[in-house]
Amino acid sequence: MVGLIRDTWAKSEPFIPEISQFFYGMLFTLAPATRDFFPINMEVQRGRLVRALVHIVQMVDRPDDLVPFLTQLGRDHRKFGVIPRHYEAVGTALLASLKNHLGPDWTPEVERAWAEAFTIVARAMQEAAAADVNPASWSATVLEHRRLTWDLALVRVQPEFAVPYQPGQYMSVEVPQRPRLWRYLSPANAPREDGGIEFHVRAVDGGWVSRAIVSHTQPGDVWRLGPPLGRLAVDRADDRGVLMIAGGTGVAPLRAILDDLAQWGENPKVQLFYGGPSREDLYDLDELRALAATNPWLTVTPVIEHGDEAPGCVQGTLAEAVTQQGSWPGHRILVAGSPAMIRATVSRMLVAGSALDQIAYDPFTID
Known part of the structure; x- marks a missing residue:
């Protein structure tokens, strides 16, 4: 299965833009409600789909790395209100997109391999989402916005309830200037008793969200924070x-x-x-x-x-x-x-x- 997936993915890469466009068109036809999960401008979102697929394909033969990634992905998708039938629509749209562009390379064996792989991915994500007892997202009020340089800002927010993150983790953020367009940010401080979080944001070229945060965020803005993700950590019990x-x-x-x-x-x-x-x-x-x-x-x-x-x-x-x-x-x-x-x-x-x-x-x- 692993070999077939990687081989067909390599053949698909030249057609990534077309595959992404076909995928979302098919998804929104099969499950129209999913359109509300995404921003009006889909350019950034298409790139994120590709990056996620690349990451999964790279780890498809490393379950110890893949399962934690899928677990976090499933927890993170709770903020959209994703339900089981949405996963079914995603799987159908993904396979149809690949089939449409691979032509004769899309054999019954290849289809079975991708179907089995997606079933594993979807199951891991759904099980993680069902097991998570934390909120799907947190509201946080901006307390401070300070420009450190012309393209860099420090932002302090106060969540309504403490976000249970570990030092080194990151989380997705939605800001009022860019609704439905989430960006990953890492807290720059360890969890505090008051629950406050500090973010450092640099405006990047073509960055819809980062540029809005640096240029337009104001105290009083209300952000939405997704669940904490990531595995960067230091174990103090490890002597290395x-x-x-x-x-x-x-x-x-x-x-x-x-x-x-x-x-x-x-x-x-x-x-x-x-x-x-x-x-x-x-x-x-x-x-x-x-x-x-x-x-x-x-x-x-x-x-x-x-x-x-x-x-x-x-x-x-x-x-x-x-x-x-x-x-x-x-x-x-x-x-x-x-x-x-x-x-x-x-x-x-x-x-x-x-x-x-x-x-x-x-x-x-x-x-």
């Missing part, structure tokens, strides 16, 4: 050292972990490489250096790609800076940043000799 690699606002989930660790007297040794194109992009460096100054278990290494050398900064990409020190045996490795940064860094580390099971990262998307 921890290597953290953060690009840009990818520092937020790692900062939340550090915020949590700082509450304890003893921790594993943590080395954080924090990088960006220039010194100005390392907006949180002063705070991180202050944290390291009072916590001897933490070392912070800033990395800049361009511009004049800055005092205390390593020149180059994060991938280069980290692998110059070897393959980091005996370390847990956490990577957070843009999809491109994660791909480049993880690939370089694998070539350098790091083991895949050392490395943790989430399938984060930015828009």
Whole structure:
């Protein structure tokens, strides 16, 4: 089954835009109510479908990774009001889309493989959704919106009820300026007694939501937060050292972990490489250096790609800076940043000799 799925997916990739358009057209015909789950402009959503499918196909032979991902996906979809017949419509639309574009390559064997795979995916998601006793989403009021740079904002929100997230996790966010268009954000702080959450948001090119947050969010706005997702974490009982690699606002989930660790007297040794194109992009460096100054278990290494050398900064990409020190045996490795940064860094580390099971990262998307 795995071979057939990967082979046909590879043949489908040149037709991804057409397959996505056909899929949503078929889905909205089979289940018209699902149209209300999505934004008016479907451009971003089509890309998200493709990224999710790619991620699932990549993990189809790694159930230990796939099942947790599907579990979180199922919990996250509760916020849309998804019910079993919607899954049936999605499966029918997906298979019809692939069949329409694969032509003679869509054999009965291929159809059975995809049908079996989708059944496994849908079952895992539905079981996770049914087992979740938490709210499907939380309302949160914006308390503070502060521009850190022209394209970067710090936003503090106060949920009506505490969101049960763990340091390092992320959650989907819907803002009033972009209804039905969800974006993943990582809390930059460990859970607090008052339930407050801090987000760091950079406006990215073509980012409908991120640009709206940076430019138009105001105190008093009410956001919707989806359930916490992701598996970035540090187990304090594990004696291994921890290597953290953060690009840009990818520092937020790692900062939340550090915020949590700082509450304890003893921790594993943590080395954080924090990088960006220039010194100005390392907006949180002063705070991180202050944290390291009072916590001897933490070392912070800033990395800049361009511009004049800055005092205390390593020149180059994060991938280069980290692998110059070897393959980091005996370390847990956490990577957070843009999809491109994660791909480049993880690939370089694998070539350098790091083991895949050392490395943790989430399938984060930015828009």
